[in-house]
Amino acid sequence: MTLRSDKELVAAALEQDLGAFDELMQRYERLVYKVAFNFVHDSETAFDVSQTVFLKAFQRLAQFRHEAQVKTWLMRITHNESIDCLRHHRARGADLDPLEEASPHLAMEAAQERDLLQRDDRAQLSRALARLNERHRLAVILRYFQGLGIQEVALILGCSEGVTKNMLFRSVRTLREALSGSL
Known part of the structure; x- marks a missing residue:
C-alpha cells in the first residue's frame, strides 16, 4: 500500500471518502496537538482545540485551494483556534496560567x-x-x-x-x- 499525498487525500475526502480525511487527521494530529498545547499549556484544552481544528478543517475542506500545504493550512487553523481559546478563557476570568500547569512537553x-x-x-x-x-x-x-x-x-x-x-x-x-x- 502506497501512501497517498496530502493533495490526493484532500481530493478523496471531497469525494466523500471519510477514510481519506481520517488519514489526514492521523498524519497531523500530533503536530496540531503539540502546537495547541504550547499555546494553552493544558492537555485537555489542547485536545479540545485539536478536535475543533479538525472539525473546522473538515467543514472547510472545499475551500482549501492548495496554494499552501495542508500542514500549513492546519497550523493556521490551530493558531487561530488556540488564540480564540485563550481569549475565551480570559474573558471568563479563567486565565490559563502556564506556570501553574504541568510543564509542557x-x-x-x-x-x-x-x-x-x-x-x-x-x-x-x-x-x-x-x-x-x-x-x-x-x-x-x-x-x-x-x-x-x-x-x-x-x-x-x-x-x-x-x-x-x-x-x-x-x-x-x-x-x-x-x-x-x-x-
Missing part, C-alpha cells in the same frame, strides 16, 4: 534545544516562551520546536519571510536574555 530534539538556547531547563524555557507575544511564540514554536521552514512559518503567520526572520531573531534574543537572567 516540548517536542524539540536535544540537538535543536542546545542550538536554540544551550539550556535544558524546560520549565525556564516554558516561562520565557509564555512572556513572548502570541505571534512571536507561534513563530518560535513552529520554526524551532516543529521544524517548519521560514516560508511555511511566514505563510501561517500571514507575513513576509523577512518579517518572519526578524520576528524569530528578536524572539530568540528575548528568550536568551530571559534565560540568562534567570540562571
Whole structure:
C-alpha cells in the first residue's frame, strides 16, 4: 500500500471518502496537538482545540485551494483556534496560567534545544516562551520546536519571510536574555 499525498487525500475526502480525511487527521494530529498545547499549556484544552481544528478543517475542506500545504493550512487553523481559546478563557476570568500547569512537553530534539538556547531547563524555557507575544511564540514554536521552514512559518503567520526572520531573531534574543537572567 502506497501512501497517498496530502493533495490526493484532500481530493478523496471531497469525494466523500471519510477514510481519506481520517488519514489526514492521523498524519497531523500530533503536530496540531503539540502546537495547541504550547499555546494553552493544558492537555485537555489542547485536545479540545485539536478536535475543533479538525472539525473546522473538515467543514472547510472545499475551500482549501492548495496554494499552501495542508500542514500549513492546519497550523493556521490551530493558531487561530488556540488564540480564540485563550481569549475565551480570559474573558471568563479563567486565565490559563502556564506556570501553574504541568510543564509542557516540548517536542524539540536535544540537538535543536542546545542550538536554540544551550539550556535544558524546560520549565525556564516554558516561562520565557509564555512572556513572548502570541505571534512571536507561534513563530518560535513552529520554526524551532516543529521544524517548519521560514516560508511555511511566514505563510501561517500571514507575513513576509523577512518579517518572519526578524520576528524569530528578536524572539530568540528575548528568550536568551530571559534565560540568562534567570540562571
